[in-house]
Structure formats: structure tokens, C-alpha cells
Amino acid sequence: MQMMGVNSAGVDVYYSTKGIGDKKHIKWFEEPEEQMAILAAMGKGKEDEMIAYSIEDVKKIPDVMPKMLAAWREGDMQKLSEVSLEEMQQDYPEIYDQILVQRNKNWVPKIERLFGDKHNEFILVGALHLAGDESVLSLLKEKGYSVEKY
DSSP: OGGGTOOSSHHHHHHHHHHHHTTOOOOOSSOHHHHHHHHHHTTTTOHHHHHHHHHHHHHHHHHHHHHHHHHHHHTOHHHHHHHHTHHHHHHOHHHHIIIIIHHHHHHHHHHHHHHTSSSOOOOOOOGGGGSSTTSHHHHHHHTTOOOOOO
16 A cells, blocks of 8 residues: 555544644544444445455555545545445445445534534545545535535
8 A cells, every 4th residue: 555655644643643732622423442343344244245345345456546546636526436436336335335324424413513613623534435425525415515625
């Protein structure tokens, strides 16, 4: 991954460290235990499919990762969806639903609660949660919020 230009720390570690250093209040949409439970439940009852998907997914990383990074850097959520989500959504809809859609739906009410206070908030989610028709951004738009890219 590092050879492809992916820093193992990621933007989440960067901003978490920065926030802690700046003494910002940090709150998580999911506690680490919740994330582990989601990962542990992925593919439950279809473990063989989950393993097969994971093996195939790893094989595709050298081809897919540069395309994902380019789409992310350009802010092209449509391209990010095409490159990284459409195949998962088509071939493994239950996994797609578990790790993306349901979590996005769980997060939207938490995000909405942040809109009601006087503070500026910084919300950081994985890039794939921002792409596709059932992304956090799409769900917020469906609720009537204006979403702009800066």
C-alpha cells in the first residue's frame, strides 16, 4: 500500500492526532467495540463468500487503489463509486449494506444533532461513506440539506 502512495496512518489518524494536540473535543460515531462487532458480523452465515470476496479484493488492490486515490483527490464521488463500490454492491449486496449503508443511516441522525448547536464541527468518515446513492451525503440531501463541495 505504501508503494502505491497510501500512508498507513491515513487522514483519520492525522486529524485525530491534530485534534488531540489542539485539545479539541473528539467524539466517535462508533466506539471501537462497535466497529469490531460490525467487522465480526460481516458475512455472518456466508463466511465462505466473505473470505472469497476478501481474497479477490486483495488481488485487485494494485489496479484499484490508484484509481480510488485519484478519484478521492479530485473529489469525484461518482468515479469513486464506480471504481470501488459498484462491484461490491452488485456481487456482495449484504456486505455492502452492512459496512456502508446501515452505518451511513445510523450516522445521519448523529450528524443532524450536530447541526443544532453553535459550534463548528469537523466530521471525518471513510471516503467510501461519501460515494454512491446511499452515501452519507446522499442521505443528507434526501432529507433536504444543502451539501456543497469545497
